[in-house]
Each structure stands twice: as structure tokens, then as C-alpha cells.
Amino acid sequence: MNAFTRGAEELLQQVLHLRDAALAAEQAQAERLAAFPEARRISARNLLHYLAVRRVDLRPLQMRLAQLGLSSLGYLEPHVLASLQAVATRLAEMVGHTPASPPASCCTFATGARLLQDNATALLNPPRDKRDVRIMVTLDSHDTDSQQLGELVAAGMDIARINCAHDDAPTWRRMAALVRAAPPTPVGPALVQIDLAGPKSRTGSVTPQGRVLHLRPQRDLRGQTLAPALLDLWCGDGPVPTRHTTAPVLCAADAQPALAAVFPDPLTLHFTDTRGRARHARLMARDGALLRFAFDRAAYIEEGLPFSLCDEQGGALCVARFAGVPEVAGVLHLRVGDPLLLTRDDLPGSPGERDEQGRWLTPPQIHCTLEAAFDAAQPGQSVWLDDGRIGAIIESRSAQTLQLRVTYAAPQGSKLRAEKGINFPDTSFDVPALTAKDLDDLSAMASQVDLVALSFLRGPQDVQALREHLARNGREDVGIVLKIENQQAFAQLPAILLEALAHPKVGVMVARGDLAVEMGFERLSEVQQEIIWLCEAAHLPVIWATQILDTLARSGLPSRPEVTDAAMSTQAECAMLNKGPYIADAVRFLCGVLERMEGHYAKRMALRRPLSIAQPGLLEPPATAAPASPKNSEPGP
Incomplete structure (x- = not known):
């Protein structure tokens, strides 16, 4: 046996080992898989295969396969076993072996692509002629009227998003009715999605100036x-x-x-x-x-x-x-080194008071709307406010307060106002994603919508709870969108996706705003890519969200970096734009970008480092121990 044959034989054994690991992962979940509807079982199996394969570093194998002119496994997400089997067959032929028959549960190349397309169509409507990526637009409750909605649909909007964190049910019903009355898109009426507010942690009111x-x-x-x-x-x-x-x-x-x-x-x-x-x-x-x-x-x-x-x-x-x-509006001016008191009591915040020497007599304070933070957060953990514009560390805690020290702010200080997000990336919460407000909002809007987005979920139990409440409202047919926007949801994504596959219409939103703060901005690119990979392995559509063409929507002119970012949304099945005075222009611009870029990209091939998220034991909710800080943890895969 010459060196070439020995090398090919070694590669064949590596590929067969990966295939066996994938099949073993499926066998370990056989009882669970049997409970899935037949239409979803293939996707659940493929997800398990993918998780098993991504537990190892594939890069050395990829490089050697590419040198032989074979598939480098750079695009295996929708059809894991088929990809491994195709490479194993070629390698077997090289060494003179009889190619083994593919496993009976193998998801073929054609099946994997078709399932992803079918699931995207079921959730998001069929794609338009010139682009596959749908466009979702967040409606402005104050400026939305029938004329603007008609313009948005004509510009290319496919889905209208209503944010239930603001306004009230009569306002949402009015907006939903306007969408229903708008002219249809080329593939049918525009869809209506509501985003439930969820247990969002925000700053309370501040004493007006x-x-x-x-x-x-x-x-x-x-x-x-x-x-x-x-x-x-x-x-x-x-x-x-x-x-x-x-x-x-x-x-x-x-x-x-x-x-x-x-x-x-x-x-x-x-x-x-x-x-x-x-x-x-x-x-x-x-x-x-x-x-x-x-x-x-x-x-x-x-x-x-x-x-x-x-x-x-x-x-x-x-x-x-x-x-x-x-x-x-009231505002707190915060610099690095300043104290900040988060209060459980819902009292107006105050900027604090200094003495003549500049020493703090009373610290700046503001209400935190998430009560669970005062029970779960611990000294030494980090806190980020206003989408990461202000960072702090918890110095001490009591039943009613969290004493922070500002560690990150603008050179001249940062302003903290009411209704700004507060993130606790180091803290593990046991908080249901569905609040009492969400349940009331869901009951009020269930008959008006096509999709319901679940905000701030943390585990598969939240998906199950949403499905149960949809059933109680007689809307088992409504589409579910799972917003991944915190560390716990990302860590439990495999288990979340397996739970979600039990629902007939489901997709995942990469909520990059809170996710960037929770995971660390330097990790956002890889984290969003991992979410896309896992969703594709489960044949579930992805919505790429937060600040796409935000400058254009607000000012009328795009920035160069955000145009490149918009082009990357071709990796998803839907891109979400936020509201702004020039939102119709942003929709038209995005349509042009997508129509051009989709001819160049169709889910990008990549090298495969090990995925920490794919390790054994992550198909079930983890222990309640707090995850490591994203600022101090090892880089992800």
C-alpha cells in the first residue's frame, strides 16, 4: 500500500468515525425522536447528527480532503449524513473498497434543502421572484397609516412587526388591521408578527429636569x-x-x-x-x-x-x-468610577448629590424592572446598561438594592435615561419568558396575527409554555419565532431547537442587540454564525435582526459598514428593519442589495472548529450555576 492509499484509508476511517458518532447520537435519543411528527423527525435526526459531528475539530480533515479534490465538508448543515456518506464513498473507491450503503435515516442533499425551503415558506410566505430573503419591518405606532403601509409593501416589505413592549392592544389591533387592508405582496398578503415584551430588564423613570x-x-x-x-x-x-x-x-x-x-x-x-x-x-x-x-x-x-x-x-x-x-426627561450623567444604585422599588431615579469636594453624598440611583435581578445577581458580576453603552460591576447587594461601580462609559461620561435596557450577562435567571402581561397581550392579539415572537426565552420549557398558551387561544396554527438574545438561550439552543421542532411553523430570530451585550461584542459575529448553522441543521428559517441599515432608516443615508452587514443577511431567510423616517427607502435599498448578493451567496462554506454548544449534555437544561462572564471566558468556536 503506497503513501497515497494509506492517506486515503486514514481519511476514510476518520469520516466513518464521524458517521458512527452521528448515528450513535441519534440512537441515544431514539425514544425522544419517536414522539416527533414524521415530517419533523428527519430534521431532528439531522440536528443530532450535526451536533455530534461538530464536537470535534474538523479543520485538519477538511484541509486533507480538499487536497484530494474532495468535498471539504464546508457545507454539511442541512444534510450531515449525506455529506459524510458522499465523501466516504469517494474515499472507498480510491482505496479499492466497496462503498457502504447509506444509513436508512440519512437526510439526502435534496431533502435537506427542500425541508428548509418548505419550513421558511410555511412560516414567512413564499419568496419573491428576485430574492429569497424576506423583509420584515417594525411598524411605528405613531406614524403608521394606510398610505405608509401601502408604500412599504410596494417597496418590498413582506412581514409587519408590532412590538408589544410599547403602546396597547387597541393600538396594535389598529396597526394589524392596516396591514390586512394594505395591497398584497406579489406572493400574497403581508404577514403580521407581534413580539411579546417578555421579562425585559429596563431602567425605570427618572425625575424630570x-x-x-x-x-x-x-x-x-x-x-x-x-x-x-x-x-x-x-x-x-x-x-x-x-x-x-x-x-x-x-x-x-x-x-x-x-x-x-x-x-x-x-x-x-x-x-x-x-x-x-x-x-x-x-x-x-x-x-x-x-x-x-x-x-x-x-x-x-x-x-x-x-x-x-x-x-x-x-x-x-x-x-x-x-x-x-x-x-x-431626566438623565443620569455617569463616568468611569462613579457609583450607581439599582433599586427594586419603583421610584423615580435621581442623579445623586456631591459635596463641595466632589465626593458623593448620595449616589445616582434608578429602578431596575427585573425583580429577579435582586435575588439572583451577585457581587463581582457585570451589568451592562443602554445596549452596552455603560458597563458596571456589582460591588454589593441587599434585598432591595444592587450597588454598582461604573467601569465603562464614554470619555466625557455617558447619559442614562428611562426605559433603557439592563443586561446581566454573568447572572443565571430562572424566570419564565411569558409574563402576566404577555399572556394578556397574547389573548388580546391571538386572532389578529400570523406569527408570535417569544422574547427573552432561556430554555425549552419556555417554548413549551408558549405552545400551550397558543393552544388555549385556539391558535396552534400560528407561527412561532424564538428570539435568541441572552447567554442562557444560546447555551441551550440545541435543546430549544429540538423542542421547537414539535411545532409545525417555527423560526429563530438572531436578536443581535441584546445578544451582543450578553455575549460580548467581540463574539457577536461567531455567535450569530453558530445560531445560523444550528438552525440550518434543524431546517428552520432564521430572521437576521437589529440595526440593519439603521442609519439609512433614520437619516436617509446609509453607512458603508451597514451596507456590508445588510449583504450578510443573505445567509438568513428573513432580514428585519427597524422603524425610521426613511424606512421605505431602506426597504427599497435592502431589496436591491439582496437581489444582487443572492447571486453570489447561498449559505457560505466555512471551516469547522469544534462547537462548544454541540458538546454532550446540552440537549437538556443545564444546572443553575451562573455562566462564565463573556468578557473573561475562552473564545467560542
Whole structure:
């Protein structure tokens, strides 16, 4: 036997060993597999095969196979045994052996691709002619109307997303009805997805800074006024009329309503602003008792500030006070080294107080909405706030508080406001994904939706609970989207996927916002890739989400990095865009990117390091021990 034959024989034994390991993993779960519907059993087997194969480092084998001109196993996810069998057959022929017959449970190349396509179609509707990746858009409850929805569908939206973390059931029903009434897409009506809020950990309210309005005209680089600042002043009786306007609207308190109709032109508004500077504005337009004034200079207006309306000669026609000035949201200014107190009690946060030497007399404090954090979090564990913009370490804890020390912030300090996310990546929680609010929201919206997204799940038990509640609402047919956005869900992903395969329509969302904070930004790329690989092995569609073309949707112009990021969404079956003033432009842009890139990519081939997530014992919920910090743990596969 020459060196070539010996090398081929050695490779054959390695491939056959992988095949035997895959079959052994299937046999170990034989009783569990028997409970799956026949249509799902093939996918469950293939997932088990994949997990078994990815427990080892395949890279040396891949390199040697490629040198022989054989498949390097760089794309085996949807058909693991078929890929191994094809390579084993070629190697057997090289060494003069009779190729072994493929196992009876083998998922063929054609079957694996077809199952993934069929499952994506069942959950997300058929793909459009020029692109396979569907586009999901988060609706804005304040700006969404029938005209905008028609424009979004025409631009390329396939699925409308309603976030139940905001607004209420009547608002969601209105948006769902608008989607139903919108013109259909080329492959059928646009689908409606609701995202249940889940046990999201957020900051509570912060004591407002006051009621002050800052009016600023638009100026050129030489300080010349390009456009005046506008202010609408309601001088009538009763509440301010509801109108769509970009100008702030204030009320004239203590004014005589009858006078507004007879105010002469021209009319000017005079007052001294909060800085003690005299300001005046000219009447620009009027609609009954609603007067619009234009300012050529900046002004600060506080609640209760007196003003007068004057005629052409400067005579005062009316003296009143400004009312209805909006509150300026409270904010905590935090720097590295500052203390921060998280409180269980739902009290308004405060910025704290220092003495004359700058030492803290009382620390900044803010409410944390996740009660479980005060029972589970421990000193030494990390906390990240506002999507990772602020980092801290827990120094001490009590039943009602967590004392933090800020370890990461912007050089000039970072601002922490209300309703910002709080992540505890080092802390293991035993918290159901479905809250009491979620159950009420699900009951209110069950009949209105096509897909339900489960937020902040942590294990297979959460998937089972959602299926049970859908059954109680008579919606076993609704599609389920599992949002992977914390360490526990990622660690239990194999078990979660096996549980999910019991449902007829299911997909996975890579929620990259919270996931990046939980896993560490440096690991996000590999983590999202691992999720895609495992979902493809289970023949389940993936939704690529969070900040895709976010700059374009908000400002009208894309950044170069986000265009590349958008192109990477060709690895998924759906890409999700968030709301913004230019969202229709972002949808059209994404359509163009996808139509071009899908001709170049179709699930990318890759080298196969061992997957830590594929190790034995991960098909069942792990012990309650807290996972290692993503900042200090070993790099993932």
C-alpha cells in the first residue's frame, strides 16, 4: 500500500468515525425522536447528527480532503449524513473498497434543502421572484397609516412587526388591521408578527429636569438664519386642537379667548426668556385661535413664563403665561468610577448629590424592572446598561438594592435615561419568558396575527409554555419565532431547537442587540454564525435582526459598514428593519442589495472548529450555576 492509499484509508476511517458518532447520537435519543411528527423527525435526526459531528475539530480533515479534490465538508448543515456518506464513498473507491450503503435515516442533499425551503415558506410566505430573503419591518405606532403601509409593501416589505413592549392592544389591533387592508405582496398578503415584551430588564423613570422648551432657528456656517424656529400658540378655550404639525404647541394661560379672533396683523410675541434675554417673534400664520410665530433668535421658554402679544406700535393687547411646556426627561450623567444604585422599588431615579469636594453624598440611583435581578445577581458580576453603552460591576447587594461601580462609559461620561435596557450577562435567571402581561397581550392579539415572537426565552420549557398558551387561544396554527438574545438561550439552543421542532411553523430570530451585550461584542459575529448553522441543521428559517441599515432608516443615508452587514443577511431567510423616517427607502435599498448578493451567496462554506454548544449534555437544561462572564471566558468556536 503506497503513501497515497494509506492517506486515503486514514481519511476514510476518520469520516466513518464521524458517521458512527452521528448515528450513535441519534440512537441515544431514539425514544425522544419517536414522539416527533414524521415530517419533523428527519430534521431532528439531522440536528443530532450535526451536533455530534461538530464536537470535534474538523479543520485538519477538511484541509486533507480538499487536497484530494474532495468535498471539504464546508457545507454539511442541512444534510450531515449525506455529506459524510458522499465523501466516504469517494474515499472507498480510491482505496479499492466497496462503498457502504447509506444509513436508512440519512437526510439526502435534496431533502435537506427542500425541508428548509418548505419550513421558511410555511412560516414567512413564499419568496419573491428576485430574492429569497424576506423583509420584515417594525411598524411605528405613531406614524403608521394606510398610505405608509401601502408604500412599504410596494417597496418590498413582506412581514409587519408590532412590538408589544410599547403602546396597547387597541393600538396594535389598529396597526394589524392596516396591514390586512394594505395591497398584497406579489406572493400574497403581508404577514403580521407581534413580539411579546417578555421579562425585559429596563431602567425605570427618572425625575424630570423641568419644563423648558429650547427654540433654535436653523443657521448657515456664517450664522445667517436659513429657517426660523416655529412655535404654535393656542389662545382659544378648551383643549389644544389635534393637528399634525412639526412645531411645538403651547397654550396661553390666563388669556381671554375671545381676543384671539380679533388680534390685528401684524402681531408680535414678546417675553424675556429663562436666560434674561429679551425675545420677540412675528406672527407667521393663524388658524382661528391657533397662532404660529417665527423666531429668528434662539429662546428658552419655561412653564409659567409671562409673555405679551403686541400690536404694530408695541402696545400690549394681551398678557398671559406659557403653559403646556413639555417636560425635559431626566438623565443620569455617569463616568468611569462613579457609583450607581439599582433599586427594586419603583421610584423615580435621581442623579445623586456631591459635596463641595466632589465626593458623593448620595449616589445616582434608578429602578431596575427585573425583580429577579435582586435575588439572583451577585457581587463581582457585570451589568451592562443602554445596549452596552455603560458597563458596571456589582460591588454589593441587599434585598432591595444592587450597588454598582461604573467601569465603562464614554470619555466625557455617558447619559442614562428611562426605559433603557439592563443586561446581566454573568447572572443565571430562572424566570419564565411569558409574563402576566404577555399572556394578556397574547389573548388580546391571538386572532389578529400570523406569527408570535417569544422574547427573552432561556430554555425549552419556555417554548413549551408558549405552545400551550397558543393552544388555549385556539391558535396552534400560528407561527412561532424564538428570539435568541441572552447567554442562557444560546447555551441551550440545541435543546430549544429540538423542542421547537414539535411545532409545525417555527423560526429563530438572531436578536443581535441584546445578544451582543450578553455575549460580548467581540463574539457577536461567531455567535450569530453558530445560531445560523444550528438552525440550518434543524431546517428552520432564521430572521437576521437589529440595526440593519439603521442609519439609512433614520437619516436617509446609509453607512458603508451597514451596507456590508445588510449583504450578510443573505445567509438568513428573513432580514428585519427597524422603524425610521426613511424606512421605505431602506426597504427599497435592502431589496436591491439582496437581489444582487443572492447571486453570489447561498449559505457560505466555512471551516469547522469544534462547537462548544454541540458538546454532550446540552440537549437538556443545564444546572443553575451562573455562566462564565463573556468578557473573561475562552473564545467560542
